[in-house]
Amino acid sequence: MEFLENSWFARLTTETAWGFAINEIIHILSISVIVAVAVLYVAHSVSEKRMETKQVRKFVAPFAATAFAIALFTGFVFFAAWPDRYLDNPAFLIKMPMLITLAILNILIWRGYASTELSMTTKCITWLALAIALATIAAGRLIAYT
């Protein structure tokens, strides 16, 4: 783990005054897009005058993919700075599998949105994704307390 702690991005976080804050802000902003995507899918799936599913898919997918990539990278920067501390943190150990599950559910939703009519399975997955997105926020916030 020493090589991680000595990496330039880890040192930028631990040794500069603003490295941690900037990384944290970018991480939070990317998570907010992930949450908004989950909300939008749920809201769309229950709305009466529904927008075309393929258009929603085309609009939302790039945001979801970019936000996941940024969240993973900024999260990894935190991890690299204090790997031992994070591996001992129960909230972090809960957050990681949830984030991976959320990414998988987003892929399933993306596939479900390829057809013009939404199946019941896809609708259920959108709700599950929203619940996991909210739980991910909670776990992320609790990292500082555990």
Next chain:
Amino acid sequence: MFYDLLAALSVEHYAREYQWFMPTVETIHYTGHLLLFGCILLFDMRLLGVGSKLSVSKLEKLTVRFSILGFLIAILSGSVLLLTSLDYFWGNPSLVNKLIFMVLALVNIGIFYLFVTPKMKAFDSNVPTPWFAKLSGGISILLWTSVVACGRLIAYY
């Protein structure tokens, strides 16, 4: 005088007495902020011209209710957070900046509803969004990003 009024409403003892009080309120506050910012960002990106085939008015209807919900959650939980450590938050430059950016962002929303919404039908879908809608969306992203950033920086003062 306002400080005295807030001090009388202090919930500092709850924060000291109950271990899970602060993490719970903070998590709720974050959830509100993320909901608010995320939904606004998606709508603003549409105003900036991303996904021009998607109906602006329908997307607005979907995102606005969750933005309002997020805003209410953030305001209520933020007030509770303020009352947990009033001396710490009172005069904190980041909190002052956050509130200023928030007021400016709300003014921008007001301007949007006064001047852009009435013309929304003209650029609802399959048409490039006009400059004033793009300007409103761009300003909104900048202001709400500043709100989130200042909120995060409160802990550093």
